[in-house]
Amino acid sequence: MADISALVAEIAARMAALPDRGRVADYIPELAKVSGDHFGLAVITADGTEHVAGDADTCFSIQSVSKVFALVEALGSCGDRVWDRVGREPSGSAFNSIIQLELEQGRPRNPFINAGALAVTDLIANRTDSDGSGIGDILRLVRRLAGDDSIAVDGAVAYSEAATGFRNAALANYMRAFGTITGPVATTLDVYFHQCAIAMSCRQLARAGRFLAHGGIDPASGQAIVPPERARRINALMLTCGHYDASGEFAFRVGLPAKSGVGGGILAIAPGRASIAVWSPGLSPQGNSLRGTQALEDLAHAMGWSVFNPDV
Ligand code: GLN
Numbered sequence: 001m002a003d004i005s006a007l008v009a010e011i012a013a014r015m016a017a018l019p020d021r022g023r024v025a026d027y028i029p030e031l032a033k034v035s036g037d038h039f040g041l042a043v044i045t046a047d048g049t050e051h052v053a054g055d056a057d058t059c060f061s062i063q064s065v066s067k068v069f070a071l072v073e074a075l076g077s078c079g080d081r082v083w084d085r086v087g088r089e090p091s092g093s094a095f096n097s098i099i100q101l102e103l104e105q106g107r108p109r110n111p112f113i114n115a116g117a118l119a120v121t122d123l124i125a126n127r128t129d130s131d132g133s134g135i136g137d138i139l140r141l142v143r144r145l146a147g148d149d150s151i152a153v154d155g156a157v158a159y160s161e162a163a164t165g166f167r168n169a170a171l172a173n174y175m176r177a178f179g180t181i182t183g184p185v186a187t188t189l190d191v192y193f194h195q196c197a198i199a200m201s202c203r204q205l206a207r208a209g210r211f212l213a214h215g216g217i218d219p220a221s222g223q224a225i226v227p228p229e230r231a232r233r234i235n236a237l238m239l240t241c242g243h244y245d246a247s248g249e250f251a252f253r254v255g256l257p258a259k260s261g262v263g264g265g266i267l268a269i270a271p272g273r274a275s276i277a278v279w280s281p282g283l284s285p286q287g288n289s290l291r292g293t294q295a296l297e298d299l300a301h302a303m304g305w306s307v308f309n310p311d312v
Contacts, residue, residue, distance in 0.1 A: 004043060004045065004051045004303070005051045007051075007299065007302055007303070008051045008052065008053045008299070011041060011053070011298050011299055012039060012053035012054040015039045015280065015291045015294065015295050016039060016054070018291055018294065020290065021036045021037075021280065022036070022282030022289070022290030022291070023036075023282055023283055024036045024283070025262040025263070025264075025283055025287070027164065028157070028160050028161045028164060028262070029163075030061075030154075030156050030161070031061060031157065031160075031262065031263060031281075034060070034061075034263070034264075034281045035281070036281050036282040038054075038264075038279060038281055039054040039278075039279070039291060039295075040052075040053070040054045040055035040056040040057075040058060040201065040277075040278065040280075041053045041054055041056060041202060041276075041278050041279075041295055041299075042201075042203040042205070042206040042276070042277045042278075043206065043275075043299070044206045044210060045273065045274045046213070046214065046272065048219060048220065050203060050206070052203055055201075055279065056201060056202040056203050057202075057203055058201055059154075059199040059201050059204075060200070060201070060265055060279050060281070061154060061157050061197055061198075061199055061261070061263035061265075062196070062198050062199070062205065062261050062263060062265050063196045063263040063265070064095065064112065064114075064117070064196065064259065064260060064261040064262065065259050065261040065263075065265050065266070065267050066138070066195040066196055067111060067112050067116075067117040067120070067259065068112075068209075068234065068238065068259045068267065069138055069141055069142050069145070069195070069208070070111075070117060070120050070121050070195055071111045071112075071120055071234065072234070073137055073141050074120045074121075074123045074124050075226070075230060076226070077123070077124070078123050078127070081123070082111070082120060082123065085107065085108075085119045085123075086107065086108050086109075086111050086116045086119045086120060086180075087107060087108065087109045087110055087116075088110055088237060088240075088241075089240075089241075090110065090241050091108075091110060091113050091244065091245065092245055093244075093245055094244060094245060094286070095112075095113050095114055095244040095262075095286075095287055096113075096114045096167050096168070096171070097113065097115075098115075098171060098174070100115075101115055101171065101174055101175065102174075106174060106175050106177065106179070106180045107178070108175070108180070109241075110237060110240075111237065111241075112237065112238075112242055112244070112259065113241070113244060114167075114168055114171055115171045115175060117192065118168065118188060118192055119175060119180050119181055121134065121188055121191050121192045121195065122172075122175075122180075122181040122182065122183050122188040124137060124138065124191065125183060125187050125188045125190075125191040125192075126182065126183025126187060126188065133191070134187075134191035135153065135191050135194040135195060138191070138195050138198075139151070139152070139198065142198060142200070142208055145208035145209075145211065145218060145225065146200070146204045146205070146207045146208040147207060147220055147221070151198065151199070151200055151204060152198070152199060153194050153197050153198055153199070154199040155197070157196075157197035157199070158193050158194045158197035161196060161197065162189070162193045165189065165193060168189060168193075169185070169189060172185045172188055172189055172192075173185055196261075200265075201279075202265070202277040202279050203277070204277075205265060205267050205277035206276060206277040207220065208267075209267045209275040209276075210275040211225040211231065212231055212235055212238075212257070212269045212271075212275065213269045213270060213272065213273065213274060214231075214272070215228040215232075216230060216231035234257075235257035235269055235271060236257070238257035238258055238259050238269065239251055239256070239257040239258070239307070242258050242259040242260060243258065243260050243286065243288050244260075244286055244287065244288070245286050246284065246286040246288055250293065253293065253297045254268065254293065254296045254297050254300050254306070255300055255305075255306025255307055255308050255309075256268045256270055256276075256300055256305060256306065256307060257269045258296065260287070260288040260289060260292070262283060262287050263279075263281065264279050264280050264281035264282065264289040265277065265278070265279045265289065265292070266279075266288070266289055266293070266296060268300075270300070270303070270305040271307060273303070273305055274303075276296065278295050278296055279292065280292045280295070
């Protein structure tokens with residue numbers, strides 16, 4: 001068994017020396033203020049040991065990683081009704097693409113592109129039996145999963161995205177015309193912008209993802225978060241759709257279910273082995289963390305953690 005702590009430290013050192021860091025997202029003005037020099041990595045193995053390096057305890061905007069938690073919340077309250085409005089196919093197009101929606105009658109390909117996430121969030125934001133605000137429900141789930149009540153929404157990021165989120169507004173309005181979104185568009189967008197603006201550290205994110213590595217059960221609390229079949233399915237979606245039009249490339253290089261966000265974070269799951277969170281704000285052209293992907297490739301390779309390995 002490799003010494004994971006030494007490996008995690010070694011990868012962080014290697015990433016610090018990497019000259020190509022990609023481009024920090026600037027279409028959300030508040031995200032453009034974040035330094036591209038940050039790098040954090042947290043690996044939590046099945047026994048609960050936490051191996052961290054770099055800025056693993058610095059909070060960042062989880063952005064589209066929140067789409068995993070919103071999906072868990074929506075499946076929990078609406079069950080398979082989620083699949084009436086969103087598909088389960090890789091899109092092969094950009095995360096904020098509009099054109100595919102018109103060609104496919106307003107039904108988003110999957111819950112991890114923006115259109116699909118908006119359709120999922122609409123279910124949470126506008127459900128009739130909700131006893132709290134939609135963002136409150138998502139935040140409660142994330143806090144419970146991470147075992148940390150200090151996790152909060154970064155109000156400046158939420159405001160910044162709401163002020164500039166014209167594409168998301170277009171997607172949501174367009175889906176409202178098809179009935180894919182049924183509630184007030186403004187409410188759905190408000191919850192979506194706030195869920196994307198949840199701020200977490202790598203350590204918190206890795207803790208929050210542990211249930212996906214362990215058949216739906218959070219080993220920290222022993223609680224069943226989702227049934228085993230649902231955990232398997234969410235992992236399948238993360239593997240096939242979690243990196244948008246770079247999902248195939250990510251599976252090829254890393255071989256793990258994972259979800260990225262334009263804040264530069266990635267949550268990756270090594271089923272049965274570990275929950276991993278990495279953060280480096282510079283992005284690839286497809287909007288996925290450049291050094292984060294490299295770090296995961298190095299880690300998965302060194303540990304033999306690809307889901308396609310025969311011994312996993
Ligand atoms: N909040 C971002 C957006 O809607 C999330 C996109 C992402 O992280 N890929 O554009």
